[in-house]
Amino acid sequence: MTTPLLSLRDIKKNFGSAQAVAGVTMDIHRNEFFALLGASGSGKTTLLRMLAGFEAPSGGDILLEGSSIAAMPPNKRPVNLMFQSYALFPHMTVAQNIAYGLEMDRLAKAEIKSRVSEILEVIQLGHLGGRKPDQLSGGQRQRVALARALVKRPKVLLLDEPLGALDKKLRSEMQLELKRLQHEFGITFIVVTHDQEEALVMADRVAIMKDGALLQVGTPREIYEYPETRFAADFIGVMNFLPVSVASGGYQGKEGPLIRAADAPELAAGSAAVAAIRSERLGVETQGENSLAGEITDIAYHGLDLLLHVKTPLAETPVISRLTADVAERLAPEVGQTITLGWSARDTRIFPA
Amino acid sequence: MTTDRRPILLMSPALLWLFGLMVVPCLLILVLAFFRRGMYGGIEYTFTLENIALVFDPLYAQIFLKSAWIAGLAAGIASILGYAAAYAIAAMPRHRQSALLFFAVLPFWSNYLVRTYAWIVLLNREGLIVNLARWVGFEGELPSMLYTEQAVVIGLIYNYLPFVILSCYAPLSRLNPEISEASRDLGASGWTTFRRVVLPMTVPGIATGFVFVFVLSIGNFVTPALLGGGQFQMIGNLVYAQFLTANDWPFGAALSMVLIMVMLGLLMAQATVADRASGGKAGDNG
Amino acid sequence: MADRNTFRLMLLILGLVFAFLYLPISVLVGLSFNEGGLPTAWTGFSVKWYGELLANKDILRAAGNTLIVAIFSTLLSTILGSLLAVGVEIRRRNGKWLETMIFAPMIIPDIVLAIALLSFFSLLGVKMGLHTIIVSHVVFNLAFVSAVVRARLKSFDWSIVEASNDLGATTATTMRRVVLPVLMPAILAGALLAFTLSVDEFIIAFFTAGAGRSSITLPMQIFSMIRFGVTPEINALATVVMAVSVVALALSQRLNRGGLPGQ
Numbered sequence: 001m002t003t004p005l006l007s008l009r010d011i012k013k014n015f016g017s018a019q020a021v022a023g024v025t026m027d028i029h030r031n032e033f034f035a036l037l038g039a040s041g042s043g044k045t046t047l048l049r050m051l052a053g054f055e056a057p058s059g060g061d062i063l064l065e066g067s068s069i070a071a072m073p074p075n076k077r078p079v080n081l082m083f084q085s086y087a088l089f090p091h092m093t094v095a096q097n098i099a100y101g102l103e104m105d106r107l108a109k110a111e112i113k114s115r116v117s118e119i120l121e122v123i124q125l126g127h128l129g130g131r132k133p134d135q136l137s138g139g140q141r142q143r144v145a146l147a148r149a150l151v152k153r154p155k156v157l158l159l160d161e162p163l164g165a166l167d168k169k170l171r172s173e174m175q176l177e178l179k180r181l182q183h184e185f186g187i188t189f190i191v192v193t194h195d196q197e198e199a200l201v202m203a204d205r206v207a208i209m210k211d212g213a214l215l216q217v218g219t220p221r222e223i224y225e226y227p228e229t230r231f232a233a234d235f236i237g238v239m240n241f242l243p244v245s246v247a248s249g250g251y252q253g254k255e256g257p258l259i260r261a262a263d264a265p266e267l268a269a270g271s272a273a274v275a276a277i278r279s280e281r282l283g284v285e286t287q288g289e290n291s292l293a294g295e296i297t298d299i300a301y302h303g304l305d306l307l308l309h310v311k312t313p314l315a316e317t318p319v320i321s322r323l324t325a326d327v328a329e330r331l332a333p334e335v336g337q338t339i340t341l342g343w344s345a346r347d348t349r350i351f352p353a
Numbered sequence: 354m355t356t357d358r359r360p361i362l363l364m365s366p367a368l369l370w371l372f373g374l375m376v377v378p379c380l381l382i383l384v385l386a387f388f389r390r391g392m393y394g395g396i397e398y399t400f401t402l403e404n405i406a407l408v409f410d411p412l413y414a415q416i417f418l419k420s421a422w423i424a425g426l427a428a429g430i431a432s433i434l435g436y437a438a439a440y441a442i443a444a445m446p447r448h449r450q451s452a453l454l455f456f457a458v459l460p461f462w463s464n465y466l467v468r469t470y471a472w473i474v475l476l477n478r479e480g481l482i483v484n485l486a487r488w489v490g491f492e493g494e495l496p497s498m499l500y501t502e503q504a505v506v507i508g509l510i511y512n513y514l515p516f517v518i519l520s521c522y523a524p525l526s527r528l529n530p531e532i533s534e535a536s537r538d539l540g541a542s543g544w545t546t547f548r549r550v551v552l553p554m555t556v557p558g559i560a561t562g563f564v565f566v567f568v569l570s571i572g573n574f575v576t577p578a579l580l581g582g583g584q585f586q587m588i589g590n591l592v593y594a595q596f597l598t599a600n601d602w603p604f605g606a607a608l609s610m611v612l613i614m615v616m617l618g619l620l621m622a623q624a625t626v627a628d629r630a631s632g633g634k635a636g637d638n639g
Numbered sequence: 640m641a642d643r644n645t646f647r648l649m650l651l652i653l654g655l656v657f658a659f660l661y662l663p664i665s666v667l668v669g670l671s672f673n674e675g676g677l678p679t680a681w682t683g684f685s686v687k688w689y690g691e692l693l694a695n696k697d698i699l700r701a702a703g704n705t706l707i708v709a710i711f712s713t714l715l716s717t718i719l720g721s722l723l724a725v726g727v728e729i730r731r732r733n734g735k736w737l738e739t740m741i742f743a744p745m746i747i748p749d750i751v752l753a754i755a756l757l758s759f760f761s762l763l764g765v766k767m768g769l770h771t772i773i774v775s776h777v778v779f780n781l782a783f784v785s786a787v788v789r790a791r792l793k794s795f796d797w798s799i800v801e802a803s804n805d806l807g808a809t810t811a812t813t814m815r816r817v818v819l820p821v822l823m824p825a826i827l828a829g830a831l832l833a834f835t836l837s838v839d840e841f842i843i844a845f846f847t848a849g850a851g852r853s854s855i856t857l858p859m860q861i862f863s864m865i866r867f868g869v870t871p872e873i874n875a876l877a878t879v880v881m882a883v884s885v886v887a888l889a890l891s892q893r894l895n896r897g898g899l900p901g902q
Contacts, residue, residue: 054801074804087802091820100816104807152806363726367719367781371740374778375747378755385758438656441649453653455892460660463884464839466861467877471663474670474678474869481666481678514660543645565746572748575841579865589750596754596846606758609751616748 012059022212035203043212080154086145088133095129253314261348272353279322281347288344385606404607424570427509435517461515500582517562564623676871688875701860709837712776720784744782753846767849784829791825828895
């Protein structure tokens, strides 16, 4: 195997007695779109700032193409950051903002000019090169910030909540746009986000961070289908959690039949555990090893889908079952109705309590 | 990287300047107040409490009280006028407010002497007000208006009113209009809403305005000298005289020290009012 | 806006307050253009009193002194005050003592600072003159400059400094190409404010000018003239002084687009 583009070796960061990053080790490959996903305070931004060079690691090393950059100042690193606030220079025009980094590389005037106009076309702001940042919309500013970092053709582009300040509609457009640009430029992107949907849509691989440590690294599909911890399961998608106890051949909820699960970890009989089932895997018509009757207590429209709250003997709180539009239309469920829910043992995750 | 020494390096020239030319000279005044006056106006370096005692001599205590009375009167009237003006500005349409405020404060930044002089022009024996009175048909001798206590009070109010407007406007403009609306919604009249809700929330502005006008007035010597006439004495004039004519620096220093104590006390009281109104929270000290 | 009558009352209050604030100085300005020079009768528009000013050697010398004091104290205080502001805002965590020390020159009564400086200079045996006025004016001016610049820094997005660094600039380049241009309007506004404050300052100059007429500034000249009563010449001089402050301040406000300092 070739050396990874970027290697983090047991990176740590302490602020006084508080540990922001608690020993992160991972590799990021060429042309990868990598997402660091976590809640605020999870250490993801600190990690990003260490990669950019704004924070010195308290321990560990950062290798870029095999050589350490941990002690390299930010202005010398072939790594650029797109700031969450965009950090556009308010006194410079769009074109001047974009040219700034190239001027620092002491490129020839003619080349700077052509590269600036080239990237302005790419971000579709060719006509706005003479504007000042405060004359742009939020979406336009976001693209200028992106262009300013991208135009230097860094080895790694770091993006700190790049879509955080945009409204929902623009955000989903820009998710695809970012992916397109990443392919077009062939640059490794590392995105920090707290939005799980964003991470799943854009990234080739996602790392979930909690309390300064990596919980799980994997493709969006792996993360979604096979969460390794209860936290990771809860962080992404709508998950039903049922407190159970370990019995022979299955797991016992409050009452009702045993829950069957495949690929479950070895737990001592009688010990407490949690069974997790995704709402969309808990279907009214789904065939599976598990089946259970319950009463519909509430129905919530969720765009095209319908979320059914179903009271079952398994737990105090109702479970949530997601029906797609066509199923919902055929069944026409009503509150008070009793229905049978089914799901596969393969879709049941078991975590120690 | 943010914990390095560079900020201190940037700050140190200014801080050294302030230390050498403000802190040290002010401490010097404190020290001076405890020395004896020399035979021929110099300073004799022996410790004494005479100067401090002299400040409380009835002759001088009376001047202190009169200064406080005049400063209090000016501060009180200026607070009422300033609050009313600030309230009125805050009641105008939003886009007009900053311009109105600018023009209310503009005179404050023009020359103090000139503003005081304007009142000499108005009030003197051949001045505009006397002429106006004659013109409307007032016969006979008019009471002298210049060189009176009233003239001094008017001059102080005139000079410091913009400051009160500014300090009262700040909390008034920050007031969420929904709070007044909530009070009206709960059944309070407009006046009750003002008295029970708006006024308590904006009292720090008035306190700041009052204290500053009082502090600036009690130590003032230009206005009493110009509008009060030669015989009119306030603490400021007394201090001025000790340093520039009577040449009794230790006594002048003692007077200033007592003056500073009074001012510090008031400023501390004002800070307490501001603190209490913000609900004891740290709030914005910026 | 609750009702029409309240609004009218507010307008009335504003009208009265503005009349109180502006009538006296307007009368002064008006009289300075009165040919006869007396408040008793308007004898026609004239600028002859302004011409008289130009012929008065004392006034011209005082104006020259004032200019020297204002220019030098503005230069010094702008540099010191701006550096102070940047340092204080980078450092963020500043103790109460430090904040008080920076704030104090703005609220300390002029008379106190004036006598303190007078005692200080004479005990040190410093010969007083324009130079002592200049260094004394820097004391309060630097506080005002730093207040204006700090106000701008409060809304300053520090991430642009990191962005510049990230794009390859050194600290010096970042200062020159990013921080200074962004702060420049505030620095200029602070400088203009310092200039007007220095031009208008009377009490401290009065105490620290030393003996003799050679270092008399314009406000000192005005003070001694006013004591002898009202003359059309003072009216003209007062109008000029006022115009200078108003123009400088309007300019400062325009540059800064924030509130006036000292709020």
